[in-house]
Amino acid sequence: MSAAVTVTGVNKTFASKKQTTIALEAVDLEVAAGEFVSLIGPSGCGKSTLLRLIADLDAPTSGTVQVFGKSAKQARLDQDYGIAFQQAGLLPWRTVRENIELPLQLHRVAASARRARGDELLALIGLGEFGDRYPDQLSGGMQQRVAIARALAESPKLLLMDEPFGALDEMTRERMQTELARICADTGAAVVFVTHSIPEAVFLSDRVVVMSPRPGRIREIVPITLGGAQERTEGLREDAAFFAGVSAVREALHGGTPTALGVDNR
Amino acid sequence: MTARRIVLGVAGVILLAVAWELYKALAPADGLVIGGLTVLPRTSDAAMPHLWTMLGRALEPVSGAAGSPLLVVATLQAAAFSLGVAGVGLLVGVVVGVGLAMLMQRFRTAESALLPWIVLSQTVPLIAIAPLVKRWGATLHTESFRWEDWMSVAVIASYLAFFPVAIGALRGFEAPDAAHRDLFRSYGVGWWRSFVRLRLPASVPYLVPALRLAAANAVVGTVVAEVSIGLNGGIGRMIIVFGQSGSADPAKQWSPIAGAVLIGLVAAGVIVLLGTVLRRYRRAEVTA
Amino acid sequence: MSQALGQAQGALAGSAARGRVRTVVAPLVLGVAIVLLWQAATVVLAIKPFVLPAPFAIGARFADRIEFIVPAALATGWNALLGLVVGAVVGILIAALAAAVRPIEQLGAPIATALSVIPIVSLAPVFYTMFDSSTDTTRVIVAAIAVFVPVYFNTLRGLLTSLPVHRDLMRAYAATGWQTTRTVTLPGALPFLFTGLRIASSLAVISSLVAEYFGGPVTGLGKAVTSAVSSSDYPLAWAFVIGAIVTGLAFYLVTYAIELIVLRHRRR
Numbered sequence: 136m137s138a139a140v141t142v143t144g145v146n147k148t149f150a151s152k153k154q155t156t157i158a159l160e161a162v163d164l165e166v167a168a169g170e171f172v173s174l175i176g177p178s179g180c181g182k183s184t185l186l187r188l189i190a191d192l193d194a195p196t197s198g199t200v201q202v203f204g205k206s207a208k209q210a211r212l213d214q215d216y217g218i219a220f221q222q223a224g225l226l227p228w229r230t231v232r233e234n235i236e237l238p239l240q241l242h243r244v245a246a247s248a249r250r251a252r253g254d255e256l257l258a259l260i261g262l263g264e265f266g267d268r269y270p271d272q273l274s275g276g277m278q279q280r281v282a283i284a285r286a287l288a289e290s291p292k293l294l295l296m297d298e299p300f301g302a303l304d305e306m307t308r309e310r311m312q313t314e315l316a317r318i319c320a321d322t323g324a325a326v327v328f329v330t331h332s333i334p335e336a337v338f339l340s341d342r343v344v345v346m347s348p349r350p351g352r353i354r355e356i357v358p359i360t361l362g363g364a365q366e367r368t369e370g371l372r373e374d375a376a377f378f379a380g381v382s383a384v385r386e387a388l389h390g391g392t393p394t395a396l397g398v399d400n401r
Numbered sequence: 402m403t404a405r406r407i408v409l410g411v412a413g414v415i416l417l418a419v420a421w422e423l424y425k426a427l428a429p430a431d432g433l434v435i436g437g438l439t440v441l442p443r444t445s446d447a448a449m450p451h452l453w454t455m456l457g458r459a460l461e462p463v464s465g466a467a468g469s470p471l472l473v474v475a476t477l478q479a480a481a482f483s484l485g486v487a488g489v490g491l492l493v494g495v496v497v498g499v500g501l502a503m504l505m506q507r508f509r510t511a512e513s514a515l516l517p518w519i520v521l522s523q524t525v526p527l528i529a530i531a532p533l534v535k536r537w538g539a540t541l542h543t544e545s546f547r548w549e550d551w552m553s554v555a556v557i558a559s560y561l562a563f564f565p566v567a568i569g570a571l572r573g574f575e576a577p578d579a580a581h582r583d584l585f586r587s588y589g590v591g592w593w594r595s596f597v598r599l600r601l602p603a604s605v606p607y608l609v610p611a612l613r614l615a616a617a618n619a620v621v622g623t624v625v626a627e628v629s630i631g632l633n634g635g636i637g638r639m640i641i642v643f644g645q646s647g648s649a650d651p652a653k654q655w656s657p658i659a660g661a662v663l664i665g666l667v668a669a670g671v672i673v674l675l676g677t678v679l680r681r682y683r684r685a686e687v688t689a
Numbered sequence: 690m691s692q693a694l695g696q697a698q699g700a701l702a703g704s705a706a707r708g709r710v711r712t713v714v715a716p717l718v719l720g721v722a723i724v725l726l727w728q729a730a731t732v733v734l735a736i737k738p739f740v741l742p743a744p745f746a747i748g749a750r751f752a753d754r755i756e757f758i759v760p761a762a763l764a765t766g767w768n769a770l771l772g773l774v775v776g777a778v779v780g781i782l783i784a785a786l787a788a789a790v791r792p793i794e795q796l797g798a799p800i801a802t803a804l805s806v807i808p809i810v811s812l813a814p815v816f817y818t819m820f821d822s823s824t825d826t827t828r829v830i831v832a833a834i835a836v837f838v839p840v841y842f843n844t845l846r847g848l849l850t851s852l853p854v855h856r857d858l859m860r861a862y863a864a865t866g867w868q869t870t871r872t873v874t875l876p877g878a879l880p881f882l883f884t885g886l887r888i889a890s891s892l893a894v895i896s897s898l899v900a901e902y903f904g905g906p907v908t909g910l911g912k913a914v915t916s917a918v919s920s921s922d923y924p925l926a927w928a929f930v931i932g933a934i935v936t937g938l939a940f941y942l943v944t945y946a947i948e949l950i951v952l953r954h955r956r957r
Binding site: 187190191192211212213214216218220221222224226227228237238240241242269270271 | 578580581583584585586587588589590594598599602603605681682683684
């Protein structure tokens, strides 16, 4: 079975009138099937750009991006991935259920099959009773759960998530992380997850890709050995192995200068 | 709050009526003339009839001729006729406006090329081209089809109505934010299905106010074009005809003016109703 | 009409950012193409001048009779200008009053709404009797009312929408009511006011011109078009129409230029 994502020698530059910005330089990355990989780094390091290249929302300036052995574009047209953004991006005129069923409707899935899948997903995200509500009647956390359900609608083997919990408060955020871990265990999908939170990356990931800005590069890939997705539960947050992972990622982020360690040890 | 608004609104209308009568009672008959220029209106019965004279006149027959209908009935008939023509004009204007907006949304170059001309089109005094429209219509005569004058009026109305629709719809079609556009791109669906499922519903909050303007414009266009083309049966013509008999029967011409106000309010009301029907598409934008 | 033109402006500004070449060249190409097609159609299809005169014939007539067109345009333009000034001043003052004393806004709401939906030119005949029908007063008043509507609504909206963050800031500074008005409310309302004025500018020209059709002295472009049509000089009628378009455009562009100068440090 081919890898979920294979990024080879990718460069991405944005040209404007005044200057050319190198968003990504010489990026290589492979994400195995079923693997959870986080992209982390300061703003401007190109982590969101990399995600957009994988999703074929932008095209690389040079290099190739393959998803399940096909071109990123073909993978997009074949609907091999589901995607979620920082903004839930729900359509305000559609109910929760209609939002979840949107991709199915766009791809002409029969109404009865749509309904059945909608029920499943509503149950999965624990919003079974909210199917007929409108997005503005939900809290931010609930909206984001709906967005995740929408990303899962077509049972993709790859999930692309761009800071999906970035706009949520810390408590909701931790709950959502636990929930995402559970969903990943259930579905066995590979995930590429963009975040700027170290604990979040460590809690969820099999590997954390640490990136640095100007130009956007992969600085280091930190393996996290906390067990499979089904073992990522609340208790893990108090675990010594978790703290070790957090420290490792932080050191990688600060470029191996341990003096900076105590500074923002939150 | 709403009750308060209604009470104050009614009070406002009553105040206006009181002001009318007070001014009529207190100001000089020739108004205020400064250097030969009438600055404040005359208060004679010919210029400013009493409000009750206007109301009373509305309940009398239009003319002394036998079988003449009551003025209020004739006015309502004329108003209904004009409203119908304005409705046709609005419909055509909406189709043209939305079509142009779709074209401009789909092709950037079309937007660059068309938009300045669309803005410029509204500086053309429609009343000046009204007789020409009538003449163009006349060239379309065939044996089975006759271009009627009311069609010319509707064309003029649509000329005024399409503008706010084109601009509002274009703005609405561009309204979906980047996350929504990315989402639909990730679904790999074509322009048309993105349009139907995303851009069109997202444009409703922009379309409803645009339609309200378009409806008002269609009414203005209809009334003015009726005058300019000389179409009988509508409010515009009635205003002119009754205005000419102004000195002999000054209260009479206020009926068609009230009729014009009525059409405008009905047209605006229809759009408010439409907005209520579409309220599901007008929910506040979600922010996570 | 108020939002519509404001939006048109936004769209135009947006397209300007996309590249000057396309925004200038594309409309020009389209315009030239249409004129040429029009000219070709009148020649090839032998369209009679009373149906549609050829554009070159109109152009020739325009140049030929410029000494009639300019005074007519000035007469209409003068009425429009007076109406624009009166309507704008009254509109701004009443909007300020309505924003400061909310019951006044509520008292006037139905009347303002009625004004915004009725064809104001339909009032022209009664104005001609109320004022002197041998002067231009009615045309000025019709233009002023037409101008009042967008100016009033836009200014009011501008005065009522100050950003919450700015309001909080002023509160934190313990600023007085007048300080807040001067530093936050008025500057914040200016873009809205100008949107209203820009719409009102070409509306003033059209309204005063249309009012000419309902009576009054024989000056101005509206009357000129009618008399040219009644003497079957169709190219001349069209030349006067072009005079009207130029007048309306001049009003629009001057207002827009003032707006750009006043708001030059704003980014919207």
